[in-house]
Amino acid sequence: MTAGRVAVVxxxxxxxxxxLDCAEAGCAVTLFEARPRLGGLTHSFRRGRLExxxxxxxxxxxxTAYRALLERLGTADRAVLQPRLAVPVRIPGEPRTALLRRGDLPAPLHLAGxxxxxxxxxxxxxxxxxxxAMALRRVDPADPRTDERSFGAWLREHGQGERAVAALWDLIGVATLNARADDAGLAGAATVFRRGLLEDRAAGDVGWSTVPLGALHGEPxxxxxxxxxxxxxxxAAVRAVERAGDAWHVRTDGAEVACDAVVLAVPPVVAERLLPPGALDAAxxxxxxxxxxxxVNVHVVLDRRVLDEPFVAGVGxxxxxxxxxxxxxxxxxxxYLAASISAADxxxxxxxxxxxxxxxPELAALLPATRAARVVDFFVTRERHAxxxxxxxxxRLRPGTATRAPRLFLAGAWTATGWPATMEGAVRSGTAAAAAVLGSTAAPRVPAGEREVAA
Ligand SMILES: Cc1cc2nc3c(=O)[nH]c(=O)nc-3n(C[C@H](O)[C@H](O)[C@H](O)COP(=O)(O)OP(=O)(O)OC[C@H]3O[C@@H](n4cnc5c(N)ncnc54)[C@H](O)[C@@H]3O)c2cc1C
Structure with a gap:
């Protein structure tokens, strides 16, 4: 069954x-966004002459679902993707840069060298x-017992000392899970390492935008x-979503819109506020x-170049x-350098x-050329609820797409996507919610000419 009028919050x-999925399937879609622009947690702003x-x-x-969205928005060519995973790794005080780089052998041997x-x-x-790493390949993230376990404890049980955790597992895990191994759940960690590194040799090649995020997502x-x-x-901040008769009524400060189906694609606290009582199993x-x-991102503008690579990872x-x-x-x-600091409590x-x-001083220790440079600007962006x-x-706390309320669905990187809280998870959750609205079983899209990697 297709819903005629759909509100996406x-x-x-x-x-x-x-x-997009609902509108392109012929629904009359109203999208409500509280902020003055689209893009949510991926946005950009102007600061003097900087974007x-x-x-x-x-x-x-x-x-793949995220990359397919870029294609759909016509912005895939505003992002680059490494032809082969290569991460330069630096340690303060250590002159030589180490390199994590994949080889040509099938996974997981592509990382052996x-x-x-x-x-x-x-x-x-x-x-x-x-x-x-071989043992992690055998961990089943879908097993509820995996969810209860700590990644840090699992690493120690598998012979990983402090240095291995800091220089290898946290190097990747903190950036993708936004949690240190000792704080992270094993289920999320196994998902990240299996999907990104251990099951397909090309899966972990890194991509990034060559334009500000607003020009990559929100504006297009x-x-x-x-x-x-x-x-x-x-x-247009939505204040209430209420059922009257067969319709949902979505209320903002100045308007009320009646619709047949609603997708709540808001952060969890807002979803809990807007959902009717009893709409989820959870207390x-x-x-x-x-x-x-x-x-936290620390932004530093220098009067000269101090970093030759597009990015570098730091240990210690x-x-x-x-x-x-x-x-x-x-x-x-x-x-202009931006240092990204995850799990930044x-x-x-x-x-x-x-x-x-x-x-x-940490930047100077990591990139010694900084010592001779003048700092032209220094500022910080903080995302407390990243x-x-x-x-x-x-x-087990992440709800699925469906709720108990009729034709009221959830989306968001925090829902039960099987992915960590990422852009990929967000896009997949949106596809799942639209498929639920449309009564279809649409699979996430994949980039043109590519089969899905490690589904
Ligand atoms: C600093 C930072 C770095 C990150 N790095 C990465 C990375 O490298 N790779 C990666 O994949 N992911 C990364 N992420 C995570 C990624 O950005 C998010 O997982 C993803 O963008 C979440 O999308 P979403 O649509 O689920 O939620 P959101 O982007 O949070 O969208 C929810 C929207 O709902 C709106 N809203 C809230 N209340 C209301 C209301 N009452 N009415 C109407 N609208 C409302 C909000 O304004 C927001 O626009 C990072 C996040 C941050 C903050």
Whole structure:
């Protein structure tokens, strides 16, 4: 059965995808977004002569639904994807850069060579890490017992010491799970490492935008939705979603829209507020129990270039990943770096001058050329609710698409997508919600000419 009138609440990647799918299937779609623009947690803003992203975003080749959305928005050519995974890794005080780079052998052997040469670990640690990686391939993320276990405890049981956790597992895990191994659930971690690194040799190739995020997602989505006939209302915070007779009534401050189906693609706390009582199995307070986790980005503009690669990962430094953002920002002299710090509980409330005092020396230790450079600008973006808090037991707190309320569905990276809180998860959740509205079983789209990797 197709629903005629569909309201989508929330214009992040989940809401954009759900709205596009429904509009292109012929529904009369109204998309409500509280902020003045689409894109949700992926947005950009102007600061003087710079275009700044709220936070650096990357994706992997295995993020097929997300990449297909870029194609749909006509922006796939505004992102690059490495032809082969290569992550330069630096340690403060260590002059040589290590490289995590995949080879040509089938997974997981495509990583054997790089791991064997990975200098941040001793050779015994490298060998033990390889054995643990093989064991992680056998962990079933869908098993409820996996959800209850801590990734950190599992790593220790599998012979991983402090250095292996810091220099290898957390290097990737913190950025993708927004949690340190000791805080993270094994289910999410197994998903990330299996999908991204251990099952398909090309899956973990890294991609990133060459334009500000607003130009990659929000602005083209607005145009595409308008072309599909959707009524997009920005600056329209939904206050209530109520059932009257056979219809849903979606109320903002200035308007009320009647519709046959609703997709709530908002953050968990907003979803809990808008859902009718008893719409989910979970006891009240479920959104707070799911929790959130912060990401901080530290932005540094320098009067000269100090980093030659597009990005570098750091070990033994709070600056987890440092990206060259000069091109995206429009800066035409010097260099603009953004250091992305996930699981940033310890830094998110620190005032900017204190962060500057703490982190500029760290940047100089990681990238020694910084010592000779003048800092032209330093600022911080803080996303306190960047992702849900991925920890043991969190998978069972993530609700699915359907609710008990008739034709009222959920979408969002935090729903039970089988993915961590990522752009890929958001897009998949939007596809699932639209399929539920349309009464179809549409699978997530994949980029043109490509089969799905490691579904
Ligand atoms: C700093 C940072 C870095 C990240 N890095 C990565 C990365 O490298 N790779 C990756 O894949 N993912 C990354 N993520 C995660 C990714 O951005 C999110 O998982 C994804 O964008 C979430 O999309 P969403 O549509 O589910 O939710 P959101 O983007 O949160 O969208 C929800 C929307 O609902 C709107 N809304 C809220 N209340 C109302 C209301 N009452 N009425 C109407 N609208 C409302 C909000 O304004 C928002 O636009 C990062 C996130 C952050 C913050």
């Amino acid at each position: 929330g214009g992040g990647l989940a809401g954009i995808t759900a709205a 700044v992203d709220n936070g650096q975003h990357v994706f992997l080749r295995c993020c 790089t791991l064997a040469r990975y200098r941040p670990l001793r050779w015994t640690e490298r060998a033990r890490a390889a054995v643990a 989505a607005l145009a595409r939705l308008a072309a599909a006939g959707a009524d997009v209302r920005t600056g 009240p307070g479920w959104a707070a129990r799911l929790g959130t986790s912060p990401i 430094t709070p600056l987890q990943w440092v990206f060259d953002r000069t091109g995206q920002s429009g800066l035409d002299d010097g260099q 310890g830094l998110v409330d620190m005032p900017t001058p204190a962060l500057r005092e703490r982190l500029l 992702t849900f808090r991925q920890r043991p037991g969190s998978e």
